[in-house]
Amino acid sequence: MIKRFLPYYRPYKGLAAVDLGCALGLGLADLVFPAATARVVDVIVPAGDLSGLARFAALLVALYAVRAALEFIVGYYGHVLGVNIQHDLRRDIYRHLHTMDTRFFDNTKTGQIMSRIVGDLFDLAEISHHLPEDIIMASVRLVGSLVVMLAIEWRLALVVFAIVPVLVAFSATFREKFRSAFRRNKETMAAINERIEESVSGVRVVRAFGNEGFEAERFDEGNATFRKSRIESVWHIGVFSTGVSFLSNLGLVIVLTAGGFAAFKGAVSLGSYVAFALYVSRFFQPIETLVRSMEMFQEGAAGFRRFLEILDTEPTISDAPDAVALASVCGDVEFSGVGFRYGEGKERVLERVDLSVAAGETVAIVGPSGAGKTTLCSLIPRFYDIEEGSITVDGLDIRRATIASLRQAVGLVQQDVFLFSGSVRENIAYGRLGASDADIEAAARDANALDFIQGLPQGFETLVGERGVKLSGGQKQRIAIARMFLKNPPILILDEATSSLDTMSEQAIRESLERLSAGRTTFIIAHRLATIRHAERILVLTEDGIVEQGRHDDLVASGEVYKRLYDAQVESLLVS
Incomplete structure (x- = not known):
């Protein structure tokens, strides 16, 4: 499925390179502050170096100015990339729909088609840039934090790393739940769109028979089904996010406690301890981001599968390989x-x-x-x-x-x-x-x-x-x-x-x-x-x-x- 989606980036590879390159820069920029903090605590403050502190502050201001510029580029051009991809997806499905034979439209409801063209493609537009951006930034922060933590105190780093398999195992238990929940969300939303389209198109018939109440009841049934489906998916997301956050914070507490003992015994300097604690936060934060990315991917995958269901439906009526154009038709x-x-x-x-x-x-x-x-x-x-x-x-x-x-x-x-x-x-x-x-x-x-x-x-x-x-x-x-x-x-x-x-x-x-x-x-x-x-x-x-x-x-x-x-x-x- 990913192979089917990647070609949509090709016309915008320059834009994608800028967007993802700036996302990489953002990830690297976030690794600088903890290291700079360690130098302030261990060197500048003990020495009473006010000019060094001023230089440090100026450096941070410059760094955050660069970071702000990178953040703007990612925020703006990332959305431009998403809008362009959404445009191409919508173009492809619209053109494909006009190649389909009449039998397809006899058997497919208008509301279902509209749901895929509008709702599903909106989700895909968001995912098309947020997902790779988040993965790149999170991966840089994750790997970078781990490398620096290993350099500061490898034993504490191993304690941090030991929590990762627990997070992965916890995440895996929710994968299928997310997939089925998001699929039901898409299907029930399509049913609601279908009901709205029919009742609006046939509003004169509805009013002529005085069946507004009946139509409202039918809509309420579909709306209630969607609400139930959505609440179920939100429940899974809530339990999942809370669990990941708790495990991450638990890991932080363990590391802070162990690191505190190491600092008391002089195994690490106070500055290194502070930097290590900040890097631990930098380490767990991208894990939570990657977890949210998994949720985002599951929702996008559900929409893209529905998109492909139409795109992969071949028209049963098409031009023969040796077809010729009729010209000057008499009419026999x-x-x-x-x-x-x-x-x-x-x-x-x-x-x-x-x-x-x-x-x-x-x-x-x-x-x-x-x-x-x-x-x-x-x-x-x-x-x-x-x-x-x-x-x-x-x-x-x-x-x-x-x-x-x-x-x-x-x-x-x-x-x-x-x-x-x-x-x-x-x-x-x-x-x-x-x-x-x-x-x-x-x-x-x-x-x-x-x-x-x-x-x-x-x-x-x-x-x-x-x-x-x-x-x-x-x-x-x-x-x-x-x-x-x-x-x-x-x-x-x-x-x-x-x-x-x-x-x-x-x-x-x-x-x-x-x-x-x-x-x-x-x-x-x-x-x-x-x-x-x-x-x-x-x-x-x-x-x-x-x-x-x-x-x-x-x-x-x-x-x-x-x-x-x-x-x-x-x-x-x-x-x-």
Whole structure:
């Protein structure tokens, strides 16, 4: 795992060298004061050397000025290093997420992803510089103190060193406890983020059903679970830190007592005794720092493992080694023996579907709910990959086309329109990045959206709110259609694009969709059969595949499944 993290330092090796070099300097600077104190006690004070004392004070002031400069560099540039590494980690996971196939997002909750991108990466940013800094400073102080103590009085130094195995053994007993506790913290925090994301995104549904209390209870359950997990980890940290501190202080008491006897007997000078006592403090302090570093490492490791879980998830849909870019697409689409299911062990959604659609043809797909209408069309831009058979565009198997060129050739307009929380202009321009204002206005006009856009408070610059919440359903739909006019794809998929709209909005949208469909290969997924009466061809899809196809009048006259669907809708309209 450490090998996976180290490459993130490479672009900033100069910055890391400065940061860690200054950390080394800080560690060495902290070793000077006890030695200088010994000289004052043993030489300067007994001799009454006031000028020597002044020189000593000036030297210490200079030393602490240098130390302050080193501390600033470590504090500032260390955090800059951490922020840079966090930036690169976030960039990598974000880019990787956009390579993942639709199935990954079907099975992974948004709150869990957000927890890893935000919370886990914040911890990693802190650890990326604090951990190596602390290890270097603590190691220098630890080794340096031990060497000097051995030089002053090796027997006392051995007494100090004998306490170290006890501290190590004590620390080892908490290693697995920390690992499991921090892992639970991350998991329960992700669950809380997930609950918040869902309740905020669905706030209108929550309020419409008056379920604020229910949502609060569900959140409280997750919040209580996190509190319990966090308290458990804090308990382990408290016991651990207290134990280490007690053992360190116990060692200091033992050494001070033994050193005092040595000083009484004249085995060491008073100055050496004072210096030794200060070095003992310098010796145990970095041990406590290293212990805290272990806690920090365990917490960071838990976050990095969760980060790697996503980064190591390979997309199941990617460009083939010999993939070619689609160019000048006409729009011939052919399904040959296509079979598909949503994952291993699940029932087939599509079974041996054969379909040939000529360039520029408009085909409507109808059928009972769950028959696979949307699934069938989702296979064309490779949102999912087929299990059996093949799908070709202009005679080329879509698995041999680059994903980018394939999706550029396919446009999708859905019933549930997604708008970004920017301006109307930005949302339309998403269809072709860099489009001119004239092109954006022309697309809005073609989508029957120009009049209502110009009537908005800031026109094209009006902010639509999160997911377009400030616009009506019909307005959002027309912006989505304008976006598609701008993209200008040769193949078009309209998924229930006119459902759940008022009559006036539906009429305006239907007119714009007819303009949009002209000259394009168009697949219309329809629930209301009245909307596709004039389609060139209607396909009736059931769990048995495409069971009927033809024009509306022919299917009403001679079809079975289509006739039943049509009669049911007519009867429903008469009753209502």
